[in-house]
Amino acid sequence: MKKSFHKKIFTLPTSSVAGFILLVLLCAISSGEEVQNAQKNIPLLTMSQAESIAIAQNTDVLSAKAQYEKTAAAYLSAWSSFLPSASASASWRRYDREMISFRNDEMFYSKDSYSLGLSASLPIFSGGKDFLSLKQMGISRDVAFISYLDKISQVSADVISYYLAVVQSSMEIEIAQQSLDRALEEQKIVDEKLSLGSASEVEASKMRVQVAQKKLALIQAQNNLQRNREKLCAKLNFPLDTSFVVDTTLSPPPVVKIPPLTEFLSDIENRTVKQAKLNLRIARLERTSSYLNYLPRLSLSANWSWNGADFPDNFSSIADEGSFSYGLSLSWTLFSGTSRIGEIKSASANFLQNSATLDNTTILAEQNVREAYRTMTEAAASFELSKAQVEDAKLTLSATKKRYELGSATLLELLDAELSLEQAQLQKISAIVGYYRARAQLQYLTGK
Secondary structure, three states: OOEOOOOOOOOOOOOOHHHHHHHHHHHHHOOOHHHHHHHOOOOEEOHHHHHHHHHHHOHHHHHHHHHHHHHHHHHHHHHHHHOOEEEEEEEEEEEEEEEEEEEOOEEEEEEEEEEEEEEEEEEEEOOOHHHHHHHHHHHHHHHHHHHHHHHHHHHHHHHHHHHHHHHHHHHHHHHHHHHHHHHHHHHHHHHHHHHHOOOOHHHHHHHHHHHHHHHHHHHHHHHHHHHHHHHHHHHOOOOOOOOOEEOOOEOOOOOOOOOOHHHHHOOOOOHHHHHHHHHHHHHHHHHHHHHHHHOOEEEEEEEEEEEEOOOOOOHHHHHHHOEEEEEEEEEOOOOEOEHHHHHHHHHHHHHHHHHHHHHHHHHHHHHHHHHHHHHHHHHHHHHHHHHHHHHHHHHHHHHHHHHHHHOOOOHHHHHHHHHHHHHHHHHHHHHHHHHHHHHHHHHHHOOO
């Protein structure tokens, strides 16, 4: 069963480009009551729409996406270590006097000199560091992608929190207005009793103070709503006076249907833990790679060249007169000071550091999940309590009002009953919003 609340309406500034774009977007996907609002130029902004808008415009998300694309390009570049490289060259040079050149055992005199060349090389064995480097770049790409997704989830969680703050403020305005209306009705009763001589000036004065307090509470609730709306607009990159209608229809928290904590702890694979695991893999590969500096390198190379005193007339002369060579190259660094030993020690220390980071991250993730779960269950139980308290406070206020009209209850009892109802209503709203905020946080922490 859903509990419905009225929606607060604000004016959309026609000069706001972002507001106009938002209006067109939301009106296009609205239906039912949303269509009626759209006809009044008052767009309805749902929570999912707010998330989509924030993700599309958030600078941190865009930066994380660019970083992922950068690491993906670096991973693609790392494949070049396994592919052959080839280059072509051509040159022409003119001397101040004729020079002697030879071609096919013939001697030529010319001031010009031409040359063409092709070269290619293929690394056969590089100690294994190229392979490990490729794996490291692939893992770095995965880390950047996880970071990109984590940034999206973080922005979504923030937007949900801001959106729920607007929802809660809208509901609190309704309660403040209802409380003010009741106080005005009670003031009429006190004034009538005062005119009949059954109420004192003290009671009338207390009632005037009560009405003034309710008016102040309503203004404070309206300002709080505007304050939360401006925070949400800033998160969505909208002008602060951009207006919209928020959906304040929230289902009551399902106390009985909440899964046990063990289901959330069975497989904590949030993105922070995944990043720590991938960083540990990178550190392990770096440690292994540091030992490969002691291995030799082997490569295959081939070259073809042609040179002459005049430019050839056709391709066959180039092919006939050119020279070709190929060979293997072996290099082995026998001693390079203490640099290789230092690299091994540094890589080993980095591996131990990342291992400790993974352990701490896992423990912290589990603690956060446990705390968010407790907050969610407490909010659900608080809703059940406040729901019963609201019904009890309504009955108590109704009975106390009748007793006060008959003179068997004091004004203080009436005001206490009114305060109890208002506090119970506020607690009910706080419990509903707190449940959904904790549930969103729990979903973010578990990576689901």
